[in-house]
Each structure stands twice: as structure tokens, then as C-alpha cells.
Amino acid sequence: YGELHARILRILTCFGYGLPDCRVWRYWDNGQPVKTEGAPAKTLVMARRGKALIAVASYGPAGEVRLTLDTRELGLAETAAAVNAETGEPVERAADGSFTLPLPRHDFRLLSIQ
Numbered sequence: 001y002g003e004l005h006a007r008i009l010r011i012l013t014c015f016g017y018g019l020p021d022c023r024v025w026r027y028w029d030n031g032q033p034v035k036t037e038g039a040p041a042k043t044l045v046m047a048r049r050g051k052a053l054i055a056v057a058s059y060g061p062a063g064e065v066r067l068t069l070d071t072r073e074l075g076l077a078e079t080a081a082a083v084n085a086e087t088g089e090p091v092e093r094a095a096d097g098s099f100t101l102p103l104p105r106h107d108f109r110l111l112s113i114q
Helices: 003-015
Strands: 023-026 034-038 041-048 051-058 063-069 082-084 092-095 098-103 108-113
Touching: 003 041, 003 051, 003 108, 034 041, 051 063, 051 098, 098 108
Parallel strands: none
Antiparallel strands: 023 041, 034 063, 041 051, 051 108, 063 098, 082 108, 092 098
């Protein structure tokens, strides 16, 4: 599938996706620990060992997305920081447990939070 596929698969695997202690919420699951606002987006949320990995995917026009996390459910500190898991660049914190990021049309971002 190419380099992008391999790179993303490495990030998911290194996080522990698929391991018994990795909790996963797909966008259609009840009890979502992440709420999205702004540009239309869907999420895949993973939590493990006091960290979270969130895939945010665009399903419509580009725009800014605000993610509000249930830090207690995810096992995170309210003051947790987020970075783009692909680039290491920091993601803007809107408030404790809340982040904003630009999301291009039909693209995705991976956020590493701890």
C-alpha cells in the first residue's frame, strides 16, 4: 500500500493497537470519550497506559475541528499535551482536555496525547 500505509501502521502498532490492554472506541460506538465540533469529522480513539492516540478523519469540507476529551475515561491528566503523531508538531490546546486543529478535506490526522 505504500509508505504512508507503512508509516501509519507503525504508529498504530507501536501504540499497542490490537493488544488486549488497548481500549478502542470507533466513531459508531456508544460512550465516545471524544466529542468533535466544527468541520465534519469521525474519530478512532485508542487509550493505553496513560496515553491516547486519536485518528481524526475528514468526511466533508476542510475546516477547524475541536476535540473535547473525557480525560478521566481515557486515563489522561486534564493538562495532557497533544502532538501530531506523524510530525511531532504540537497541537493547539483550546482548554484543558480540548484541542483544535485544521483538518483538510478528505484527509486525516493522528494525535498522540499524554
